Amino acid sequence: AQKVTQAQTEISVVEKEDVTLDCVYETRDTTYYLFWYKQPPSGELVFLIRRNSFDEQNEISGRYSWNFQKSTSSFNFTITASQVVDSAVYFCALSEGNTGFQKLVFGTGTRLLVSP
Amino acid sequence: GAVVSQHPSRVICKSGTSVKIECRSLDFQATTMFWYRQFPKQSLMLMATSNEGSKATYEQGVEKDKFLINHASLTLSTLTVTSAHPEDSSFYICSAWVVTGGRNEQYFGPGTRLTVT
Numbered sequence: 001a002q003k004v005t006q007a008q009t010e011i012s013v014v015e016k017e018d019v020t021l022d023c024v025y026e027t028r029d030t031t032y033y034l035f036w037y038k039q040p041p042s043g044e045l046v047f048l049i050r051r052n053s054f055d056e057q058n059e060i061s062g063r064y065s066w067n068f069q070k071s072t073s074s075f076n077f078t079i080t081a082s083q084v085v086d087s088a089v090y091f092c093a094l095s096e097g098n099t100g101f102q103k104l105v106f107g108t109g110t111r112l113l114v115s116p
Numbered sequence: 117g118a119v120v121s122q123h124p125s126r127v128i129c130k131s132g133t134s135v136k137i138e139c140r141s142l143d144f145q146a147t148t149m150f151w152y153r154q155f156p157k158q159s160l161m162l163m164a165t166s167n168e169g170s171k172a173t174y175e176q177g178v179e180k181d182k183f184l185i186n187h188a189s190l191t192l193s194t195l196t197v198t199s200a201h202p203e204d205s206s207f208y209i210c211s212a213w214v215v216t217g218g219r220n221e222q223y224f225g226p227g228t229r230l231t232v233t
Contacts, residue, residue, distance in 0.1 A: 102213075
């Protein structure tokens with residue numbers, strides 16, 4: 001069965017600090033996709049990244065970076081020089097199958113609070 | 117701009133009444149639509165998978181007679197919460213998945229906050 005674990009319930013940082021959000025997943029499939037979404041207070045999910053199981057290259061997008069380690073079944077997300085606007089709940093999610101966007105299994109989310 | 121819309125964005129209803137939530141894909145025809153539910157400060161849980169013209173597939177523990185899903189066209193899926201009770205108060209989010217024309221993307225709607233009094 002699929003499972004996504006985000007052990008950090010809430011993280012508080014001060015602006016400009018770096019912060020890493022952890023995500024550990026379980027799946028029996030060899031083909032799967034991993035995602036990160038941001039959910040600001042408005043509730044709307046903001047897509048951040050999709051990564052397939054065959055691509056272990058780390059990715060950087062501006063202040064965001066992702067570290068995919070199949071050996072430890074982890075897909076961690078780092079925000080560099082955090083800003084107040086980064087305050088939100090961040091969800092890691094998993095989708096099995098080779099089409100990439102079947103139903104998603106979400107982790108429990110990590111609430112990030114960035115204070116000025 | 118938004119590619120998936122939901123209507124209404126917020127709804128308050130009395131216990132025992134039914135509420136219909138619409139999910140529309142705005143500029144594409146969705147292969148599949150999904151309905152998720154999110155209780156306050158909790159994660160999103162998949163309720164059902166909906167394909168146009170066929171019956172929805174419900175996740176274990178979701179009452180299909182209570183949460184009626186109609187997927188009448190490739191751009192519209194509706195979720196009706198029948199005989200709503202306060203415990204049905206939640207944030208309902210739909211997503212639309214398109215796998216045609218070289219696209220393979222899933223887009224989430226903005227969500228509908230349901231409060232049952």
